Amino acid sequence: MTQRTEHTGSYYAATRNDKTDRPALNEAIEADVCIVGGGFTGISSALHLAEAGFKVVVLEAARIGFGASGRNGGQLVNSYSRDIDTIENNYGAELGKALGDMAFEGGNIIRERIEKYNIQCDYKPGGIFAAFNKRQMHELSEQKKLWERFGHSNLELLDADGIRKHIASDAYLGGLLDHTGGHIHPLNLLLGEVAAFESLGGQVFEDSKVVDLVRSERPVVKTETGQVTADYVLLAGNAYMGGLVPELDAKAMPCGTQIVTTEVLDESVAKSLIPGGHCVEDCNYKLDYYRVTGDNRLLYGGGVTYGGGDPASIERFVRGHLEKTFPQLKGVKFDYAWGGDFLLTMSRLPQFGRLTPKIFYAQGYSGHGVTTTHLAGRLVAEALKGQAERFDAFGQLKHFPFPGGRLFRAPYTAIGAVYYGLRDKLGI
Template identity: 80%
Template sequence: MTQRTPHTGSYYAATANDQVDRPSLQDSIDTQICIVGAGFTGISSALHLAEAGFKVTVLEGARIGYGASGRNGGQLVNSYSRDIDVIEKNYGKELGSALGHMAFEGGNIIRERIEKYNIDCGYKPGGIFAAFNAKQMHELKEQKTLWERYGHEGLELLDEDSIREQINTDAYIGGLLDHTGGHIHPLNLVLGEAKAFEELGGTIYEDSKVTKIDRSKRPVVHTENGSVTCDYLLLAGNAYMGGLVPELASKSMPCGTQIVTTEVLDEDMAKSLIPNQYCVEDCNYKLDYYRITQDNRLLYGGGVTYGGGDPASIERFVRSHMEKTFPQLKGVQIEYAWGGDFLLTMSRLPQIGRLTDSIFYAQGYSGHGVTTTHLIGKLVGEMMKGNAERFDAFASLKHYPFPGGQMFRVPYTMIGAAYYGIRDKLGI
């Protein structure tokens, strides 16, 4: 019998709605479309494809939502890790416009999924970008103008008094409230989407780590105890793909991020911290993010460990950030502390494309994956139905290896991050 892989010891895993173990693959089977990875990219794509009538099989090396999809901050943040103006500057107005008109679609897809399939994942609307200094506030004003140019509505600038009404801290001088942002229990979202996929006839195998891919006209995907032959293959393992596809691994880097969740707070205390229950992320290069959960805990995350993995003590690492933001929580009990890896690209833009005419990939959301993965899932569905225009817009983005190669990419990236960290502290 296959050894079952447990989820990480997170708040999300402890409060997951679906505790079902799916079987591992034990046979050689045939399907139209095989997807490797049962996170947001894989499950979002699978659900769109199943809705279109395709026969789809998903292989997951551990558990549904085991990686970043079930460990992240749970925030619905619009646009991409590099905003539309950067895309316009680096890739041209035409491509910038194409991606810009898709930049706000992911959150709407999530809300549609929640409503259509009655997914209980604690959705709360509204998200704040919080500014520490005048430079960051100026950038938020420019962001508001940029997003509104692409038709995005529901943005509200907050001055120093207004942001203190929304967040009970003296840390910020202002911010930008996006009423179409929001937050969810991410593991319950992906589990709810997986259940919807299965109800449409889809199949998910857990604990079925892919060991080899035969890149034939009809690809064959091998696991330890079985194989899947398919017409089309989508690789959606992100930071947990390992070295399965070397040409992708050289152009991306796993990075760790850490989160803690407090004990259940008194209801008055929880409401005093963030009265309207918006989620928050600050504007620093290595940003902090936080929100109040359904059961009145503060969930707080931040920092990056380049190359992946966690610091010696996640609690000690994150607590210092949390108590700096909210001194009134000094000494509060931390009940859950966990980490996980996301996948960073050199450009900070997603890697979407084709390895062959029948093998596709989607990965590298660079810390901005909750909404973007749902957009990409829709684009995969469009492509398989014969309309690849929007998929190909992402596929046309050029990606390059990190400087220094596999050995030196981590220290080189850390040097760059330190530089931007100094700029954040100096407000320049």
């Protein structure tokens, strides 16, 4: 009998709506598409493909949402981790426009999924980028102009007085409110999408770690106790691929982030912290992010551990940041504390492409995964239906290995982070 893998001890796992144990794969089966990874990339792709009539099998090494998709801050942040102007500057106006026209699609897909399949995931609209200094305010003003150039106009610049109406903190000089941002319970969103996928005949296998990938005309995906032969394969494990594909592993690096969730706060206290119910992320290089959950807890995260993993004490790591933002919560009790890994690329832009004509991959969202994974799912489905132009636009982005290889990539990147952290502190 297969040993069940348990979720991490997160707030999300404790409050998930669906606690179904899905079986492990114990036989040889066939499918149109086999997807490796049961997070947002895999399940978004699976649902789009099932809606298009494909027979799809999803293999998850642990539990659905075990990785970043079930551990993240739950924020719907538009665009990419490096914005559209970076793409324009490095690749030209044509590719900049192609990717810019897709930069705000992921959040809309999420809202469509919630409505179409009646997914209960505590969705609330609105997200704030909070600035500590004049440099960051200037960058937000330029971001507003950039996004409006691509038709994303529901934005509002906030001065010092304006941001204090939205956040009960004296930490910020101003901010940018994106009314089409928002936040959700990510694991419940994912599990709702899984239920929709299964209702269309899709199959999901948990505790089914892939141990081999045979790159033949019809690829074969092998687990320890079964295998799937498929017309197409999508690799969607991100930071949790486990070295299955070395050529992808070399061009990305797992990074850890940490989150705490407070005890349930008095409703009046919770509402006073962020009166509009928006989510917030600050503008620092190593940023903090937070929001109030559907049951009136403050969920607060931040920091980066390069190479993945967690600090010795997540609670101690995060508490100082939380209490600096909200001194009125000094000494508040934490009910949950957890960490998880996301996948960072050198360019901070996502990696979409093919290993062979039949084996696709999508990974490396660099902290902007909630929305961009949902875009990825739509693009993968389009490509497998024979309309690959939008998927292939991402394939034009160049991706290089981190300097120093696997041994030195984390310390080299951490050195760079120290530099940018100093810039944040000095406001330059």
